[in-house]
Amino acid sequence: MTTDLVVVLDADGRALRGRAPKLASEQLTAIYDAMVRSRVLDEGASELGPDELSHYEPTHGREAIDVGATFALQDSDWIVPRKHQPAALLARGVLFEELANAWLGKIEDPTMGRQLPGHYSFRSANFLSTSSTAGSHLSHAVGAGIGARARGDDTVFLTFCDVQGTSSNDFHAGLNLAAVHKAPVVFVVEHAPWEASERETASATIAAKGAAYGIPGVRVDGHDVLAVYRACREAVDRARRGDGPTLVEACTWLTDGDTPAWRCEDPIKRFEQHLAHQKLWDAAIGQRHFDTATAELAEAIALARTAGDPDTESLFDDVFMNLSPQLREQRRELARTATTTTIQP
Amino acid sequence: MTATETRPGVKVMTMIEAISDALRTEMKNDDRVVVFGEDVGPKGGVFGATAGLHEEFGETRCFDTPLSECGIVGAGVGMAVYGMRPVAEIQFLDFIYPAFDQIVSEAAKMRYRSGGEYTCPMVIRSPYGGGIRGGHYHSQSSEAYFCHTPGLKVVIPSTPADAKGLLISSIRDEDPVMFLEPKKIYRHGKGEVPLGEHTVPLGRARIARAGTDVTLLAYGAMVPVCEAAADAAAEQGRSVEVVDLRTLVPLDEQTIVESVKKTGRCVVVYEAPKTCGYGAELAAILAEKCIEYLEGPVVRVAGFDTPFPYTLEHLYMPDEKRVLAGIDKTFAW
Incomplete structure (x- = not known):
C-alpha cells in the first residue's frame, strides 16, 4: 500500500531524486520555524492549568501536515479549518500573543472569548471561524469556492478534517458538490494513529474515496513536510487552473506490509536532517529557533494573563448585526442584576 | 406570468409570482445574489419560484445542486462568508432537517463565534405548511425550531406584496434569514405588488x-x-x-x-x-x-x-x- 505514497524525504532527510519542490532557503527556514513554533506552543500549553486553558489538542506529530499544506497557498487563499490548527496559523504569521489571547478568552481575542480554546478565527490570516463538529466546515469551503468563481476570483480554499470527519454527512455532501461544480478546494484528511480508523471506515485508504467522487485522491507521508507541500501545491495549482478539487490523505498511520503501525517519527527531526544537508541547519541554529520561540511564547502568555475579559455587554453583541428589541431588553435585565457590569441600564 | 398590470408601477400577482419577481429584482440589482438548490435551475423550481432565472442570469447565478440539504445550506454558508448573497431553496420545509446542523450551528453562529469577523448574510427559502394534501412530508410548520435559535431571523409573508418586499429585505439583510413561504396561498388570491424596488422592513407587524x-x-x-x-x-x-x-x-x-x-x-x-x-x-x-x-x-x-x-x-x-x-x-x- 505504500507504493503510491508521495514521499520527498527519505528517513535520513535526503530528498529523493527530482522530488524536492522548488523552495528558496528563506521559505525552507520559514517552514522550519513554523513547525518549531507549533512544537513550542504544545509545550507552553502543557504548562497551563485547566483553569486557564480548558481545552487543548497537541499538534505534536502532525506539524508537517498543517504547515506543509498552508505553505502551498498564496496569502489570498483561504483556510477553512478544523479545530485545533494553530500550526496553520503560525505558518501564516499569526503571533503567539494572538493565540494566547484566544486561549484565555481575553478581550483581544478576535472571537471575544466566545469559543473554546482551539476554535480559532483570524480574518487577518484568511482563516475561517472554527466549528466543533468534525465535518460541517467542508461544504463551507466548497460554497466559498463556488462563490469565488462566480465573482471571477482565483482564490483557492484549503480545508482539513480528521478520519472521523470523513464519516460525517458533510464530507460526502462537500466532496460530491465540489466535484460536480469543480470547486477550487483542496481537502486534506489528517490520518493520524490515534484515530481508530477501522471504526470509521472499511476503506483501505482515505485517498481511495476520491475515485468515487470522480476526483484525484493522493496519499502522502504526513511526517514529510516537503511531501505534504508538494502534493498540496499540485492540488492548489490544479484548483486554481479550474480543474477542480483534490482529496489529499496525509498519513501518520502507515502500513508496512499487512501490519498497520504508527511510525513514531518526528517530522521536525526529519526536516532538520534535510536542512542540515542543505547547510541551513545545525544544532545551534535549531536551538536558536526553539529558544526564541519559547521566550516569545512565555511573554505572550504573561501579557494575555494581564489582559481584560470581554466587556459584559459584548455578551449581546454579534448575535445579529444590530441588537434586536428583545436582546436590548435582556441586556437591560442583566444590567439590573449583574454584580459587575459596564452596562448602562 | 399570469400577472396583469392594473395601474402604473403595480401588477396584480400571485404570491409565487411576487417571490419570483423579488428574486429577479435583486439578481439584477446585486450581482452577489446567487440562487441555488434542487431543480431551481432550468426547471425553475418545484413550485416555479425560480422560473426563467437560469436562462436570464446564467449558470453561475442560478444553478442546480445535488440532492443534499446539508450540502445546499453548507455551501450557502461558504458563499456568504466569502461575500456573496446566497439564496438557497429547500424544496419543502419537511426536508430541511438534514441541514439543521448547518443552519443552527453554522449559519446562525458565524457572526457571534467569530466576534463579527465573519458574517452569514444568506436566505434560505422554503415552502412550508399544510392545506395542499401533502401528507406528513410536504405539510409541516416547523418555524418554532428556528425561532428558538439565536442568530437566525424568521420571516413569513401572507400577501403577494409582502412576499416581495420581505424577500428583498431578507436578501439585503446582513444576517441569515429563514424565509418560509406558505405554499397553501402561493396561488390563492392575487394582490397588487409594486414593480421594481419594493421593500418591507423586517420586524414590523x-x-x-x-x-x-x-x-x-x-x-x-x-x-x-x-x-x-x-x-x-x-x-x-x-x-x-x-x-x-x-x-x-x-x-x-x-x-x-x-x-x-x-x-x-x-x-x-x-x-x-x-x-x-x-x-x-x-x-x-x-x-x-x-x-x-x-x-x-x-x-x-x-x-x-x-x-x-x-x-x-x-x-x-x-x-x-x-x-x-x-x-x-x-x-x-
Missing part, C-alpha cells in the same frame, strides 16, 4: 384588519383564515383586529402588545403543533407585558400534537370555525 374587541395574532396561511373568521365574527357584532406578524424573529412586540391592550382579548392562531409552538411564546409575552389589560385567557388555536395527517388534514388545520370557537372562549370570562 401589519394590522391586516383593525378592530376593537379581540386581537387575532397570525402569520402565513393563517392570516386569511383569521380574516375570514373576523368577517364571520363581525356578523355576531364582534369587532376583530387581525395582526399579521410578518417576522417572527425579530418580533414586533410593540404592535402586538398595543393591540391587545386595546382589545383586552387575544387568540393566537398557528398551524404548527400546539405545544411549544410560536403561539406559546406570544402568550408568554402577553402575560409578561400586559396581563392587567386581559379580560380573558390568551387562547391558542393551533395544529394538534400529532404528526401531520393526510386524509384528515382538514381536521388538523385551524379553520374559521375553530378560530371563532377560540374567540368565544376569550369572551366566556
Whole structure:
C-alpha cells in the first residue's frame, strides 16, 4: 500500500531524486520555524492549568501536515479549518500573543472569548471561524469556492478534517458538490494513529474515496513536510487552473506490509536532517529557533494573563448585526442584576 | 406570468409570482445574489419560484445542486462568508432537517463565534405548511425550531406584496434569514405588488384588519383564515383586529402588545403543533407585558400534537370555525 505514497524525504532527510519542490532557503527556514513554533506552543500549553486553558489538542506529530499544506497557498487563499490548527496559523504569521489571547478568552481575542480554546478565527490570516463538529466546515469551503468563481476570483480554499470527519454527512455532501461544480478546494484528511480508523471506515485508504467522487485522491507521508507541500501545491495549482478539487490523505498511520503501525517519527527531526544537508541547519541554529520561540511564547502568555475579559455587554453583541428589541431588553435585565457590569441600564 | 398590470408601477400577482419577481429584482440589482438548490435551475423550481432565472442570469447565478440539504445550506454558508448573497431553496420545509446542523450551528453562529469577523448574510427559502394534501412530508410548520435559535431571523409573508418586499429585505439583510413561504396561498388570491424596488422592513407587524374587541395574532396561511373568521365574527357584532406578524424573529412586540391592550382579548392562531409552538411564546409575552389589560385567557388555536395527517388534514388545520370557537372562549370570562 505504500507504493503510491508521495514521499520527498527519505528517513535520513535526503530528498529523493527530482522530488524536492522548488523552495528558496528563506521559505525552507520559514517552514522550519513554523513547525518549531507549533512544537513550542504544545509545550507552553502543557504548562497551563485547566483553569486557564480548558481545552487543548497537541499538534505534536502532525506539524508537517498543517504547515506543509498552508505553505502551498498564496496569502489570498483561504483556510477553512478544523479545530485545533494553530500550526496553520503560525505558518501564516499569526503571533503567539494572538493565540494566547484566544486561549484565555481575553478581550483581544478576535472571537471575544466566545469559543473554546482551539476554535480559532483570524480574518487577518484568511482563516475561517472554527466549528466543533468534525465535518460541517467542508461544504463551507466548497460554497466559498463556488462563490469565488462566480465573482471571477482565483482564490483557492484549503480545508482539513480528521478520519472521523470523513464519516460525517458533510464530507460526502462537500466532496460530491465540489466535484460536480469543480470547486477550487483542496481537502486534506489528517490520518493520524490515534484515530481508530477501522471504526470509521472499511476503506483501505482515505485517498481511495476520491475515485468515487470522480476526483484525484493522493496519499502522502504526513511526517514529510516537503511531501505534504508538494502534493498540496499540485492540488492548489490544479484548483486554481479550474480543474477542480483534490482529496489529499496525509498519513501518520502507515502500513508496512499487512501490519498497520504508527511510525513514531518526528517530522521536525526529519526536516532538520534535510536542512542540515542543505547547510541551513545545525544544532545551534535549531536551538536558536526553539529558544526564541519559547521566550516569545512565555511573554505572550504573561501579557494575555494581564489582559481584560470581554466587556459584559459584548455578551449581546454579534448575535445579529444590530441588537434586536428583545436582546436590548435582556441586556437591560442583566444590567439590573449583574454584580459587575459596564452596562448602562 | 399570469400577472396583469392594473395601474402604473403595480401588477396584480400571485404570491409565487411576487417571490419570483423579488428574486429577479435583486439578481439584477446585486450581482452577489446567487440562487441555488434542487431543480431551481432550468426547471425553475418545484413550485416555479425560480422560473426563467437560469436562462436570464446564467449558470453561475442560478444553478442546480445535488440532492443534499446539508450540502445546499453548507455551501450557502461558504458563499456568504466569502461575500456573496446566497439564496438557497429547500424544496419543502419537511426536508430541511438534514441541514439543521448547518443552519443552527453554522449559519446562525458565524457572526457571534467569530466576534463579527465573519458574517452569514444568506436566505434560505422554503415552502412550508399544510392545506395542499401533502401528507406528513410536504405539510409541516416547523418555524418554532428556528425561532428558538439565536442568530437566525424568521420571516413569513401572507400577501403577494409582502412576499416581495420581505424577500428583498431578507436578501439585503446582513444576517441569515429563514424565509418560509406558505405554499397553501402561493396561488390563492392575487394582490397588487409594486414593480421594481419594493421593500418591507423586517420586524414590523401589519394590522391586516383593525378592530376593537379581540386581537387575532397570525402569520402565513393563517392570516386569511383569521380574516375570514373576523368577517364571520363581525356578523355576531364582534369587532376583530387581525395582526399579521410578518417576522417572527425579530418580533414586533410593540404592535402586538398595543393591540391587545386595546382589545383586552387575544387568540393566537398557528398551524404548527400546539405545544411549544410560536403561539406559546406570544402568550408568554402577553402575560409578561400586559396581563392587567386581559379580560380573558390568551387562547391558542393551533395544529394538534400529532404528526401531520393526510386524509384528515382538514381536521388538523385551524379553520374559521375553530378560530371563532377560540374567540368565544376569550369572551366566556
